[in-house]
Amino acid sequence: MKDEESGNRLGSYLRARRELVSPAQAGIPPGGNRRVPGLRREEVALLAGISPDYYLRLERGRDTNPSPQVLESLARVLRLDDVERTYLLGLVAARPRPPRRKRPEHVPARVHQLLAHLQIPAFVEGRAFDVLASNAMAVALSPRLRPGRNRLRSFFLDPEEQAFHQDWTKAAAGFVAALRTTIGDDTDDPRFVELVGELALSSQRFRALWARHDVRNLDGGTTTVHHPVVGDLRLHRDKLPIDDVILVVYYPDKDSGSDEKLRLLAALSQSGPTDAAHSQSPDTPHPETS
Known part of the structure; x- marks a missing residue:
């Protein structure tokens, strides 16, 4: 920064x-x-x-x-x-303020229970877009939604994530603008400094978008993604604050083609290995390439 x-x-x-x-x-x-x-x-x-x-x-x-x-x-x-x-x-x-002691981001136990009961893709993210917890449907939708992954890092450094989004260029601009809004005046936060520094060095697209100083609220919306097994899915996205973290859910229109494909994805995920909802601290950077 x-x-x-x-x-x-x-x-x-x-x-x-x-x-x-x-x-x-x-x-x-x-x-x-x-x-x-x-x-x-x-x-x-x-x-x-x-x-x-x-x-x-x-x-x-x-x-x-x-x-x-x-x-x-x-x-x-x-x-x-x-x-x-x-x-x-x-x-x-904004005025200078004394350093704040950062509390570790914590996923409440009741949210783990909620994730386990939800039959739609759902996960919990922190301020820096670290995935803190997710359910089996979220991982079936995208392996990049496993706990320990960072959504921004995957978004800009993982070719599979880029292919996953129908309009990656537009989504990338919104993602970076949302990061600026999230950072606010916490420009010295070590997690943000580390993340922005890594992405600025590794992704030319990120550098160009960061230099624009766009700011946006990354709220709910509708997106189309391409799943390698079930094909295109049109999903609504809602972001719900819970304590210091955000619960993100994806869901289709009822009885739509995407609803049918999501049910098929659920059946396929149940027939193979599944990941139970759990949480962990963000891991070290993945060996992703730009």
């Missing part, structure tokens, strides 16, 4: 976002010898109603306490949505 290590998170975010706004989007006539992608600093300042010198100080970290009015103006110029605007305001609202 090189940009965060500099301590100038606000400037890094402003610079990344203005590079993603085209002059046409901002209503600026085309033409001229533009040497930078997106908007120039002085163009952002003009459109936001602040002086170019003041905006330069913001990007370079010389002023770390802009008013909410200035931030709202910048959010408008940079075409930020509600999640991105909230993130921008949070960069200024």
Whole structure:
């Protein structure tokens, strides 16, 4: 997290976002010898109603306490949505705090019981997308959902996981944006530093997406995945907070083709080796390749 290590998170975010706004989007006539992608600093300042010198100080970290009015103006110029605007305001609202003692992520015993009873793919993930527990159907859906695996590492470094997702490119962008939202101001958390550092070194796609500074909430939705045995499955995804962890469930529309395929997958998994729901601490990185 090189940009965060500099301590100038606000400037890094402003610079990344203005590079993603085209002059046409901002209503600026085309033409001229533009040497930078997106908007120039002085163009952002003009459109936001602040002086170019003041905006330069913001990007370079010389002023770390802009008013909410200035931030709202910048959010408008940079075409930020509600999640991105909230993130921008949070960069200024965050204040130095004493180091927090991290508690180990714990899966409550009742959640293990719930996983064992669910007949649909379900697993528990931590803040860094480590799989902490899963049921047999989750592992039957994807072996990468075994406890001890990390979903981000699998997503970017495992070719089988990339083939599993029908629209891997779109999903990758959302995943990285969700990681930024999850990290928040915990940029010095060793687990996040380790994970981001590994992925930045191993995956060019991750590096490009991380540099965009996108932020998104990775909530529920619908996705299509390709299972190597039963074929394409259209599944809904819900993420349910339980204490300090997240329960993730996948389920199809009732009586749909995907519902039938999921029942077939359940039958196949019962006829062979199955993994009972359990949990363990995240293991060492798997020997996956980019």
